[in-house]
Amino acid sequence: MEKRETINNCGNVKGRMNRGCIEANTLAIIDSAEIHKDSQDAKDDRMDFLEAVRIASIVPENGTPPTKKMVEAVFQILRAGKSLELIMSSYELLNEIEKRFPRIYVSESSGNGSPELVVIEEAWLPFMVSLDVMSSEKETNRRKLRGLFDPNGFHELITGLAEMAYKTNSQRLDTKFLGNMLLFQYLVNVLEGDFLARISMYKESMNWNFLRECLINMLLASKRVNYRVLMKECLHTICGLYQDYAGIRNEPDSSDEHSSENHNTDVAIALLEVQRTTCMAMQKLIIMIMEIDMSKQQANMLGLTTRSDGLRIPLIEIILDELTYYRKILPRFLQIFNDPKWKLEIIVQYLLKYTAKPVRTRRSNGPSEDSTFLGVLKSFSDSSSVRSIIKKLNVEVIQLLLAHAFLAYMSLTSQQQLPGMPGCNEAVIDSLSLVEISKNVAAAFNSLREADKKIQISSLGKEALFTATMIISTS
Incomplete structure (x- = not known):
């Protein structure tokens, strides 16, 4: 369910007075001619404006949300800023406003307890996008x-x-x-x-x-x-x-x-x-x-x-x-x-472009083991397949891909992002233990050595091999 809300800007009198004082300077800030002025006075005015917005909306524990025009003025300062101080200050303030007064968020419904998507209609947005093609x-x-x-x-x-x-x-x-x-x-x-x-x-x-x-x-x-x-x-x-x-x-x-x-x-x-x-x-x-x-x-x-x-x-x-x-x-x-999840996915799909494709039958429904990291590693168990992969790629690139994939897999298992866990891509992660994957990684590097006697294992490859060996020895 999606709920549209409006901002209640009817705060206390002092808050409204402060906002009125700030908005009195807002139009000057966003004026197309004024925004490009580069004098020290103009810079000081903009810094004072940013500080005023921060004091009114961010510093107080119950600060009131800035108006659209106020946020737009801060945004204009970032876009046109020519000094490092103005650029950094406006950038930080925009992010503070975004965090303190989110335009959209998920909340628990007061009725049945199911979550609701809350969209604040009056919140300022730096984009102009719409599904309405007739705008x-x-x-x-x-x-x-x-x-x-x-x-x-x-x-x-x-x-x-x-x-x-x-x-x-x-x-x-x-x-x-x-x-x-x-x-x-x-x-x-x-x-x-x-x-x-x-x-x-x-x-x-x-x-x-x-x-x-x-x-x-x-x-x-x-x-x-x-x-x-x-x-x-x-x-x-x-x-x-x-x-x-x-x-x-x-x-x-x-x-x-x-x-x-x-x-x-x-x-x-x-x-x-x-x-x-x-x-x-x-x-x-x-x-x-x-x-x-x-x-x-x-x-x-x-x-x-x-x-x-x-x-x-x-x-x-x-x-x-x-x-x-x-x-x-x-x-x-x-x-x-x-990002370990997507890095592993990308590497597996990259290597699948160069490994032998399995013969599928009409009964081969559902995900294939060959599309997983384990399936890719097993393709290195065949000597002719290894030589074919080396011809298409080279041993340096293969080492790089295997090492990064193994390290990404370990990162996922350390985060307990195993099959069935939220955010996990089951097409890549296997249900087998890290020990089994480690054995296959070591075997893949051995196959590379056998296929190319002059191979020099890279530093990253050595790191992956050492880690795999340690996992196997302590299992």
């Missing part, structure tokens, strides 16, 4: 002028991040790029709040409407977005930004030694951390999309979807294709992508 062009243009993100604008933001991800350090060392990364992180936080509430209700009720109206689903369903290109850009942004804070950028930037003379040192210090958190936000977005894909597949099998839901290539297929054709980004992706 007027005039309304759309009006909202664009307010800096809101439509599907195309969201795509353009990610495109900009993808383009900058592979630029030199000095080219990326500016507040605009840093501000765009924080802007993206905030938008993902908003999407996550909406997604978590809706997928919780979907799993509880199996009502596909909850996810059909999910913000992410509506963004990706727009015909204005090239979905495949957008997802590729997300993947390459993660891999590009990861190079810097991991210290593995291939080409040294000769201008870096002069960067401190030309750029704000504070921005340089903040940039590495913001790049790391942007990678995490991008991973969060990717995982949410894959969860929606999996839920949609389930809903489709149950006959809950309609033709209006359209068809969309599952994101995991796009990731597999991209990692196949641009294999040089595979090590970076596996290093940065740290």
Whole structure:
């Protein structure tokens, strides 16, 4: 069940007076001419405004929610901010408002005790998405002028991040790029709040409407977005930004030694951390999309979807294709992508592209063991199969995939995400013990040694082998 609520802004007299004083300055903050002023007085005014909103809404234990115009003004400061102080302060305040006054949440019904999806109608939203294809062009243009993100604008933001991800350090060392990364992180936080509430209700009720109206689903369903290109850009942004804070950028930037003379040192210090958190936000977005894909597949099998839901290539297929054709980004992706459930799923599906396919009969209904991690490991028990896999891949890539898959499997078992547990993908995790998996991992590496006498086990491969050996010896 979904319930729409309105915000009660009839607080005490003092609260209304404070809000009135703040709103008196709001229109000046969001004015298209004023927002781009870069004088010290303008900066001080904006900092005072942010502090006033924080004191009125966040600091008090029973603070009143800021109005739409107040939140919009904070958002405009983040979008147009040219100083590190303004960018960071507005970003932090927006996230505090999102956490303190969520637009959507799940609550227990006062009647029968069943959960309800509560949507606050008056809450401000940085997106303009709708299932109503007849929304007027005039309304759309009006909202664009307010800096809101439509599907195309969201795509353009990610495109900009993808383009900058592979630029030199000095080219990326500016507040605009840093501000765009924080802007993206905030938008993902908003999407996550909406997604978590809706997928919780979907799993509880199996009502596909909850996810059909999910913000992410509506963004990706727009015909204005090239979905495949957008997802590729997300993947390459993660891999590009990861190079810097991991210290593995291939080409040294000769201008870096002069960067401190030309750029704000504070921005340089903040940039590495913001790049790391942007990678995490991008991973969060990717995982949410894959969860929606999996839920949609389930809903489709149950006959809950309609033709209006359209068809969309599952994101995991796009990731597999991209990692196949641009294999040089595979090590970076596996290093940065740290969700064990989806990492294991991706690796298993990647290896299945190169292993021998089993012969299926008409009685072969239901999931096949060959599609699990154990099934992939068993394909390495056959010498001819191993030689075939090595020809298609190479021993370095195979080691990398096996090691990361084993470590992801161990992480899942340590979290007790075994078959039947919430959030577990039973198509990948086997019911066999970790000891059995460890034996098969060790056997797979031995098969690689036998097939290639000159093989050199990588450091990650040695770590996986040592761990597997220890588990077997202590069993």
